[in-house]
Amino acid sequence: xxxxxxxxxxxxxxxxxxxxxxxxxxxxxxxxxxxxxxxxxxxxxxxxxxxxxxxxxxxxxxxxxxxxxxxxxxxxxxxxxxxxxxxxxxxxxxxxxxxxxxxxxxxxxxxxxxxxxxxxxxxxxxxxxxxxxxxxxxxxxxxxxxxxxxxxxxxxxxxxxxxxxxxxxxxxxxxxxxxxxxxxxxxxxxxxxxxxxxxxxxxxxxxxxxxxxxxxxxxx
Numbered sequence: 113x114x115x116x117x118x119x120x121x122x123x124x125x126x127x128x129x130x131x132x133x134x135x136x137x138x139x140x141x142x143x144x145x146x147x148x149x150x151x152x153x154x155x156x157x158x159x160x161x162x163x164x165x166x167x168x169x170x171x172x173x174x175x176x177x178x179x180x181x182x183x184x185x186x187x188x189x190x191x192x193x194x195x196x197x198x199x200x201x202x203x204x205x206x207x208x209x210x211x212x213x214x215x216x217x218x219x220x221x222x223x224x225x226x227x228x229x230x231x232x233x234x235x236x237x238x239x240x241x242x243x244x245x246x247x248x249x250x251x252x253x254x255x256x257x258x259x260x261x262x263x264x265x266x267x268x269x270x271x272x273x274x275x276x277x278x279x280x281x282x283x284x285x286x287x288x289x290x291x292x293x294x295x296x297x298x299x300x301x302x303x304x305x306x307x308x309x310x311x312x313x314x315x316x317x318x319x320x321x322x323x324x325x326x327x328x329x330x331x332x
């Protein structure tokens with residue numbers, strides 16, 4: 113399974129994945145984005161409808177592997193999904209990946225968390241010559257995942273692959289100086305993303321919060 117397999121087998125489970133993602137984002141910042149086209153928060157908000165429509169196309173894939181139709185992916189269903197992608201993990205490794213993507217701790221990967229899982233695979237999995245419908249679906253939304261990474265990079269002012277409150281407030285204020293975001297709004301947005309309340313937001317936490325901002329379930 114390439115890089116995903118190598119990093120989830122480590123003892124520091126979630127941190128090893130977070131560290132791997134941070135390094136990948138720093139690499140993408142250096143080699144892929146260059147001078148970002150994103151200039152303001154308003155510009156990002158204007159792209160919300162596009163993000164929403166593209167990400168909603170993944171619901172069919174989610175429902176395909178939610179075999180009991182209970183609205184979440186359980187470990188056995190996750191295993192089948194990964195095998196369909198030709199990603200063969202040991203039981204302990206599947207458990208680690210499941211826990212990492214079960215962000216709200218509900219013991220099931222819901223649709224928003226499934227998107228986090230897919231983005232993780234998109235970022236860290238090595239290219240494969242095999243092809244199937246699920247892989248084709250991932251390829252179609254690859255550009256959207258890259259755009260979300262670029263949005264994260266836009267907020268990551270110091271370029272270390274994670275966000276802090278200073279990053280968030282600075283970006284919200286600098287990109288729209290005539291309408292500075294009230295401190296309470298900036299703080300609220302940051303708290304929405306900082307799931308473990310450690311004062312820093314990883315890309316995983318940002319992605320989960322960003323999906324909620326886009327409102328992907330608003331009209332479901």
